[in-house]
Amino acid sequence: MLEVSNLACSRGDHRLFSDLSFALYPGQIMQIQGANGSGKTSLLRTLCGFIIPDDGKISWRGEDVRELDEAYFAEMMYLGHLNAIKDELSALENLRISAGLSGTELNEKDAIAALRRMGLRGRERLPTKVLSQGQRRRVALARLLVSDAKLWILDEPLAALDVGAVALIQELIAEHLARLGMVIFTTHQPLHVAGMEMRCLSLS
């Protein structure tokens, strides 16, 4: 479980949030809400360890994530604004390499199955530079299918996606929660997960 206590973060001289505390237990989902510039992305990046908080503590299974370091990274997955895919590589190569970077060896069959489920049938071997924005986002999101991370940190996962893909992501999140995973995300579009209580955290 993820526990955040008295977290404070600022960018430059501007204090984004302070005294932020919450806990996320297995099977729970939380949405971070707030206007543009309220610090949603900064909060998620702080949870990933990219930004060192001014104050407060983030713990995973009761231990400080700064001390856990790589043991924590093995159990979490971050999907940011950037897709982290290479234009020159095909969707298949991109997926297999990003799975490799997160420490798992992915065989071609599983990778193709994941891409097909994301609606990329027939486009597995095309260079991603010929794909549309939404399709590239789907390639990035296919990582959710091949990862066994417990905690998903998703920054605007629905950006550039069509209605069908949004439904698919909702389905994926529901499956992940049913496996006692945890999700923390931001979005400006409505996202409904069937049968789950959505917790909200508002930054102002």
Next chain:
Amino acid sequence: MNKLSLFSLLILVVRRDLVLAMRRRADVLTTLIFFVMVVSLFPLGVGPEMDMLRKMAPGVLWVAALLASMLSLGRLFSADYLDGTLEQMLLAPQSLSVLVLGKMASHWMVSGLPLVLMTPVLGLQFDMSIEAIAVLILGLLLGTPILSMVGAIGAALTLGLRGGGVLLSLLVLPLCIPVLIFGTGAVEAVTSGLSVSSHLSLMGALLVLALAFTPWVTAQALRISME
């Protein structure tokens, strides 16, 4: 799903970067052509006096190799930084230093090794003796990986800065002076009939030192740059 060992992770990163370099061949060629051009300009500028050219050759080749490697260093992390791959690398559950070492290795194969392979031809252009060329190549083989590794620290520190390229050269070039001194020193030693082993052993020692420390330092610099 199998867990990847550190070694296969290293291979994965090297292979990925080599495939990317093969699909973006222009980047590789510009470094090599720059190297050849700079070296070829010297005889034109200085004049065709054989004795002088022979004396200048090791210095010219080494300085050109130094400048050519600066040229390609800016690209070492910037593409991964801009498309978000670097974020994913920092979150890798294995050692970030190993990933960095893989990137350094592929950078050397793409921008350092071609220079070494080109050296015999350019050496002949300066009328260097066969022994002198052999020592020069040996020196470059030991020295260019050091340039890639030390340069990676600078590339990581200047990541995302405007005008980072110039700052990168200012940071890294002074650190490369020892490599330059031992590299040219070895060639001078062989042409004056002395033993080259001391110069080359010192260069080897520098290489081992760089291998031991630069991946870790670069990894820390990347974490600072990502904040």
